[in-house]
Amino acid sequence: MSLAVLKSRALSGMHAPEVTVEVHLANGLPQFTIVGLPDTEVKESKDRVRAALQNARFEFPARRITVNLAPADLPKESGRFDLPIALGILAASEQMPSAELQHYEFAGELSLSGGLRPIRGALAMTYAMSQTPTGGRQRRFILPRANADEAALVQDAAIYPADSLLDVCAHFSAADGPARLSRHVAKLQCERPAYADFSDVKDQLVARRALEVAAAGGHSILLVGPPGTGKSMLAARFPGILPAMTEQEALESAAVLSLTGSFQTALWKTRPYRAPHHTASGVALVGGGSTPRPGEISLAHRGVLFLDELPEFNRKVLEVLREPLESGLIHISRAARQAEFPARFQLVAAMNPCPCGYLGHPTQRCRCSPDVIARYQDKISGPLLDRIDMQILVGALPQHELLGQTMGEGSQAIFQRVEVAHSLALQRQAKANHALSTAEIARWCEPDAPADALLRAMMLKLNWSARAYHRVLKVARTIADLSAAEQIGQAHVAEAISYRRALRPN
16 A cells, blocks of 8 residues: 555644645655645654654655645644654555554654654644544544643543654554553643732732722723832732633633643643733734734633733734724734634733822822823823723822731632622623623613612713723622622712723813
C-alpha cells in the first residue's frame, strides 16, 4: 500500500475544522513535499519527521513522498501535524498496520528523538471531534500526554495520550496487552479555588458594597480615587467573590486559554484575571495577527479584565472595548482570515481623578488646573464611559484607620451573599442581570411608582442616554436581589443612581 489517510485538526479562531492527512509514496528521485496551504511551521515538519523516524529505528523511505493536507484552502499552522504525517509515512511504507487508523484522530509535535511535545488548542480540537458525526462509532484522539488532562475535559471524549512515536506505533502493532495505549480520565480539583481575601482591605465600605453589587449582577465598574486608596487591591480580590463557575463556563474559559497554550488544569474552574499594562496595543487587547489569536479580552472570558491607570491607555485602544462590552464577542477580520472569539469578560477599571492624583483629597493639595483635569478625564470617551455600569469614588482613608488593626469582612461572607443573589437571577430569567435585553428589562426590572418617579427625574436632570437608563435599572435589579426583594424599590434605585457618578458634568 503506497497511500495512507489519517485525520487531524486545524485551528481557525475557536473552531477546529477536520483535516485529512494523505500520504503517498511514489517511485522517483527521493523528495518530500507538503501541499495544502502549509505555514512555515508545517513545512519544517519534514525535517522533524525524518529525524524522528530515523532515531526511532524506522526506515525513512527513499522515494517521492507527497503529503496533502485537505481541504487545500484552509491554512495549516503549528507543529501538530508532525505525528499524523509520520504515521502516514509508516503506514504507506507498510512499516506499521493501517487497518485501525480510520477510527482515530492524531495531533502532536515530534522532537528529533521521536518524543511528543505538547500542542496548542487540544481542548478546542477535542470538542470539535466530539461534535463530528462518525456513523455511530466513537472516534478516538491520540495526542501528547501533556495535553491529556486538558483534552479530557470534554465529556465522554476518548483520549489516548502517548509519550512518543514508538508508543503510538506499538499501540497499532499490538492486538491487546500492555503495549496498547490506555484511555485517559481527567484528574481535576473540585474544591473552591484560593483567591486573595477581602479581609486584607481596610474600611472602603462604599467600594466593597459596589464590588459586591457588580459581582452579583456581572456589571462593569470604574474605581476613581487618589493613589494608595486600595483600588488595585480591591480589583485583585474581586474574582474571589464572583459566583462559582459552571461546567460550561469553565469549559469555555479553558478552550480560549488552550488556544494560546496557557491553560493549566490546576486552575480548572478558577476565574481568569487579566491585568494588561497600559502600553498594550489594540491587537494585544482584542487579538489578531496574520493567524488570528485571542487577545486579553478573550483570555479574560468568564473572568475579570482589570485595566489600571485607565487614562494612560491609548484612546484608540480603549475604543475597541465598546463592542465587546455590549455583545460579549470580538470579530477579527484580516485580508485572508476572519475569526470570532468570545469576550464575555467583567471589566474592572481604575484611574486617578487628575494627573497628579490628588483632586478631592482631604489632606493633599491638587496642583492641576481645570483645563488639565478636563483633558485628562476626556481621555475616556463618553460612549465608553456610558457602557460602564458603575462609576464610584474611592476616597483616601484617615491615618488612624490605616494604622488600625481592624480588618474588613472576608471574601467568603461576601461570596455567599453574591451566590444567593445570582441564583435568584438565574431562577427568574436564566441569566445574569447585566445580560438582560431591552425586552427582558421591561419584564423583569419594573420599579414601583416612587422608584420610577425618582428614576425619571434623575434621567432628566443628568441627561442620561437610553443605555445609561437601562444600565441603572439593571444595577437596581441586582441590588433588589441582594435584599431578596421581588420588585425594585426607591431605595434600590437610589443606591444604583449613587453608583453612576460621572467623571465630568453632563
